[in-house]
Amino acid sequence: MSFSEPFDIPLNAGGAALAGQAGAARASAALTEPRVVTTGRKNITHVPHCVGSDADTGEPMEFFATSRGFAVTRHLVPIEPVRNGVALVDALSFSIVPPDEKSYDWVLREMAQFLDISALQHRKGLFGFKFSARFGDGAGVVAWGGESQRGRVYFSLMGKGCSMITRWAELASWLEQHRATIKRADLAYDDFTGRLVSIAWAIQQYQGGGFNAGGRKPIHTCYGDWLEGEASTKGRTLGIGNRASGKYARIYEKGKQLGDPANPWTRIEVEWRAEDRFIPFDILTRPSHYLAGAYPCLAFLSEEQSIVKTVTKAAQIAFDAAVENAKQHCGKLVNLMMQVMQGDYSAVVEKLLRPGIPARIDPFSYHVKRDPAMLDWELRGGAA
Numbered sequence: 600m601s602f603s604e605p606f607d608i609p610l611n612a613g614g615a616a617l618a619g620q621a622g623a624a625r626a627s628a629a630l631t632e633p634r635v636v637t638t639g640r641k642n643i644t645h646v647p648h649c650v651g652s653d654a655d656t657g658e659p660m661e662f663f664a665t666s667r668g669f670a671v672t673r674h675l676v677p678i679e680p681v682r683n684g685v686a687l688v689d690a691l692s693f694s695i696v697p698p699d700e701k702s703y704d705w706v707l708r709e710m711a712q713f714l715d716i717s718a719l720q721h722r723k724g725l726f727g728f729k730f731s732a733r734f735g736d737g738a739g740v741v742a743w744g745g746e747s748q749r750g751r752v753y754f755s756l757m758g759k760g761c762s763m764i765t766r767w768a769e770l771a772s773w774l775e776q777h778r779a780t781i782k783r784a785d786l787a788y789d790d791f792t793g794r795l796v797s798i799a800w801a802i803q804q805y806q807g808g809g810f811n812a813g814g815r816k817p818i819h820t821c822y823g824d825w826l827e828g829e830a831s832t833k834g835r836t837l838g839i840g841n842r843a844s845g846k847y848a849r850i851y852e853k854g855k856q857l858g859d860p861a862n863p864w865t866r867i868e869v870e871w872r873a874e875d876r877f878i879p880f881d882i883l884t885r886p887s888h889y890l891a892g893a894y895p896c897l898a899f900l901s902e903e904q905s906i907v908k909t910v911t912k913a914a915q916i917a918f919d920a921a922v923e924n925a926k927q928h929c930g931k932l933v934n935l936m937m938q939v940m941q942g943d944y945s946a947v948v949e950k951l952l953r954p955g956i957p958a959r960i961d962p963f964s965y966h967v968k969r970d971p972a973m974l975d976w977e978l979r980g981g982a983a
Contacts, residue, residue, distance in 0.1 A: 657812030793863030809896030832860030858920025
């Protein structure tokens, strides 16, 4: 762990010292002294031993004296964005201790007021919990049980589950009321045209220090079809930072990932995990502020985001790719079947029809089932 710009206060008895005043004001502004920390069913008031900032992530840090040495808590820093509405919540995980010794079924019933929870599929243990279950056809997972968990329940939503939620402020209030702990939160920004955000932009920003949230340039990792450069048809991903630090950014060509080799849609996601980090509840109600504060190069983003537009666009690309894939693999067979069945379309369809939704469209199935017309070629002004 590294740190920079803290108060000039001794870090430990071994003689290590923290020096510098510039970052102290920034760090202090993001913190409240003393702060009440919820651990299980107990409230413990901690007074920081000292305040600094993490040189790797740029986040304010609190150092607490404990019976075993020092504990560290990092904090997210929101700033005023160019405009509100430029970020979407794309993943959320939290842990909670249900009241009166209740368990996961209470959490599911409570969360059902915010999203569709159905089709519970019980599975093996997860993340140290004895039991787990998927729900909502892959919208999320709940985990519980195990003596070491002391009654805690873990609840996680990825993109599909987050796209179902419309009352984020009420959910944030519910989490705070029941003293939940946010374990992970992802925020996303979509540029459908690649005008503001692209892989080329991300490379330029990285090389120019746009992702230097702390005192040094973060590490980077490249995934995907990089050898083809701008001619890539399968898509590229640039990872910024180290996931072990609990703060990580991904910039990737989402349109190509969904199956359209020429689509310019680029997405940037910032992921925070709660390892030695406090993730506030208002990240759910002010995502634009936290995305803007994540890295210097994100403060300028201005395109207003809409979950409906994002889901619709993604579902259409995936649907078109699935249709083209089916044409390549089954087109000749359908042609032959039409001849065998003397042009009887209904007979051919009846022979080929299977229940369910293709895997590549399943992440958007909640919305597609409610509005299949979003995939209609004529309604979107195109042709198959």
